[in-house]
Amino acid sequence: MSDVRYIKAPFDEATARSLRAGESVRISGVILAARDAAHQRLCACLDQGEPLPCDLQGHVVYYVGPSPAKPGQAIGSAGPTTSGRMDAYTPRLLACGLRGMIGKGYRKPEVVEAMKQYGVPYMAAVGGAGALISRAIKKYTVLAWPELGPEALALMEVEQFPAIVVIDCLGNNQYEAGQAPYKKL
Amino acid sequence: MRELSVEKITQAVADLCVEACCRLPEDMRKAFATARDSEPSAVGRDILGQLLENADIAREETVPICQDTGLAVIFADLGQDLHITGGDFTEAVNLGVHKGYVEGYLRKSSVAEPLFERKNTGDNTPCVLHLRLVPGDRLRLRLAPKGAGSENKSMLKMLVPADGLEGVRKTVLEAVTVAGPNACPPMVVGVGIGGNMELCCLLAKRAAARDLHSRNPDPRYAALEDELLDMVNRSGIGPQGLGGVTTALAVHVEWAATHIAQLPCAVNINCHAARHAEILL
Numbered sequence: 323m324s325d326v327r328y329i330k331a332p333f334d335e336a337t338a339r340s341l342r343a344g345e346s347v348r349i350s351g352v353i354l355a356a357r358d359a360a361h362q363r364l365c366a367c368l369d370q371g372e373p374l375p376c377d378l379q380g381h382v383v384y385y386v387g388p389s390p391a392k393p394g395q396a397i398g399s400a401g402p403t404t405s406g407r408m409d410a411y412t413p414r415l416l417a418c419g420l421r422g423m424i425g426k427g428y429r430k431p432e433v434v435e436a437m438k439q440y441g442v443p444y445m446a447a448v449g450g451a452g453a454l455i456s457r458a459i460k461k462y463t464v465l466a467w468p469e470l471g472p473e474a475l476a477l478m479e480v481e482q483f484p485a486i487v488v489i490d491c492l493g494n495n496q497y498e499a500g501q502a503p504y505k506k507l
Numbered sequence: 508m509r510e511l512s513v514e515k516i517t518q519a520v521a522d523l524c525v526e527a528c529c530r531l532p533e534d535m536r537k538a539f540a541t542a543r544d545s546e547p548s549a550v551g552r553d554i555l556g557q558l559l560e561n562a563d564i565a566r567e568e569t570v571p572i573c574q575d576t577g578l579a580v581i582f583a584d585l586g587q588d589l590h591i592t593g594g595d596f597t598e599a600v601n602l603g604v605h606k607g608y609v610e611g612y613l614r615k616s617s618v619a620e621p622l623f624e625r626k627n628t629g630d631n632t633p634c635v636l637h638l639r640l641v642p643g644d645r646l647r648l649r650l651a652p653k654g655a656g657s658e659n660k661s662m663l664k665m666l667v668p669a670d671g672l673e674g675v676r677k678t679v680l681e682a683v684t685v686a687g688p689n690a691c692p693p694m695v696v697g698v699g700i701g702g703n704m705e706l707c708c709l710l711a712k713r714a715a716a717r718d719l720h721s722r723n724p725d726p727r728y729a730a731l732e733d734e735l736l737d738m739v740n741r742s743g744i745g746p747q748g749l750g751g752v753t754t755a756l757a758v759h760v761e762w763a764a765t766h767i768a769q770l771p772c773a774v775n776i777n778c779h780a781a782r783h784a785e786i787l788l
Contacts, residue, residue, distance in 0.1 A: 359625075386574070387574060387575070387614065387616075388574050388614070389570070389571045389574040389576060389612060389613060389614040390612045390613075390614065391612070392570065392612045395570075398570060398571065398574060398612055398614070399565070399570055399571040399572070399573060399574040399614075400574055401573055401574055401575075403575065403655075403656065404655070404656045404659070404689045406689060426656070426688055426689065426691065426747065427656075427687070427688045427689035427748070428687060428688065428689060428748075446688070446747065446749075448554055448557050448558070448561075448747055449573075449656060449688070449691035449747060449778070450558070450561070450572065450573040450656075450691045450778050450779055450780045451557050451558060451560075451561040451573075452561070452571060452572065452573045452574040452575075453561050453562075453564040453565040453568070453570050453571065453572060454557055454560050454561035454564055455561075456570070457564075470627075471615065471627055471629075472574075472614055472615070472616075484557075486550070486749065488749075496749060497687065497688060497748050497749065497750075499750075500548070500550065500745065500748075500749040500750030500751075501742075501743035501744055501745065501748070501749075501750045502743065502750070503743070503750065504547075504548065504741075504743035504745055504750050504751055504752055505741070505742060505743030506741040506743070507680075507738070507741050507742060507743075
């Protein structure tokens with residue numbers, strides 16, 4: 323692919339706001355890993371007024387539940403899981419400063435509205451390409467709730483992690499724009 | 508009477524788990540390459556290329572193609588003249604799943620109870636076992652690990668006879684459209700037609716787990732498979748839902764006798780990691 327943009331994570335506001343739907347990116351730095359159960363617990367912390375296990379400010383969250391690492395590996399296969407299951411929790415986390423999301427699949431309109439409000443892009447990694455994507459993940463460190471196994475909250479060090487911006491902070495949607503020219507029904 | 512020990516069954520299941528999760532069937536790999544050459548979308552071609560590379564890494568390093576190594580769905584065709592010795596058949600199969608998922612570094616995605624505690628069982632048991640008694644003295648085991656991204660997009664419509672072929676077309680298109688990128692296209696779409704509620708769903712599951720290039724033996728249903736594939740690929744969804752003509756690599760249809768008042772239609776989508784492995788013992 324041509325025109326790949328190389329960016330650092332965590333995101334600053336200018337980077338987050340400048341990403342546009344359809345752009346291919348390679349992300350280097352540190353990202354969060356969380357899926358269903360970790361999202362539920364993050365929101366439970368907020369409900370109970372307890373501190374979160376980490377400050378979400380500027381962080382990019384990757385929706386992933388990796389397979390176990392074999393000896394010598396940093397992580398097992400680690401492709402994206404379906405983002406829509408996190409929709410119920412997402413607006414609250416964006417309000418806490420979360421600056422980007424990586425997953426796969428459609429988002430609810432209320433999530434897109436929150437993305438526009440807080441200036442947050444949503445990116446897709448290639449679903450099911452877990453073995454390939456794991457090569458961009460150099461370190462995986464559980465931050466909280468290890469008892470959740472693959473669902474634990476974790477930090478990942480990534481180098482040139484490949485993703486495509488699907489919905490930007492203006493609400494442009496690459497699923498819609500990409501599909502339209504090929505729809506012949 | 509021919510005998511088969513539970514130990515052999517356990518080891519065979521354990522081997523099938525790793526084989527299915529780490530080695531994509533060669534026909535799927537070839538289909539990625541063919542689709543990459545014909546896909547007009549540049550993003551789509553790039554994604555298909557990544558899927559090829561991913562399948563090769565998984566095979567070479569014996570790591571899972573996709574981190575969601577699924578619930579272990581096992582189709583067991585047990586010959587009625589085969590005597591299983593040394594223990595309980597279902598336990599032996601589950602012990603094989605335990606061994607395969609734990610020793611094979613596969614992800615454990617099974618929770619013991621669905622609603623209140625949702626505690627992970629830690630070894631991906633229990634499997635989903637579909638046991639059929641068949642003629643002969645052999646045991647055929649087909650393991651098709653099924654991830655949730657595509658499984659969550661399953662659909663059942665209790666159509667009525669007046670809905671007819673058009674009802675089936677609409678159901679398949681609706682299922683695929685609603686699934687979109689969530690089900691990780693290019694997909695393999697399994698369609699069940701007929702039977703009753705539970706049989707129809709099982710037909711769809713069996714259809715989704717068929718070999719990629721297999722065709723329904725009834726020429727009318729084989730033609731329907733072609734027609735539905737063409738329709739699905741005109742949806743525009745494309746690889747990963749980012750647009751293109753490669754939304755599905757195959758549509759498989761299985762059918763069964765049904766009630767005079769019924770035309771149930773079920774859709775079970777397989778993601779591009781349409782994994783399965785089989786052994787005859």
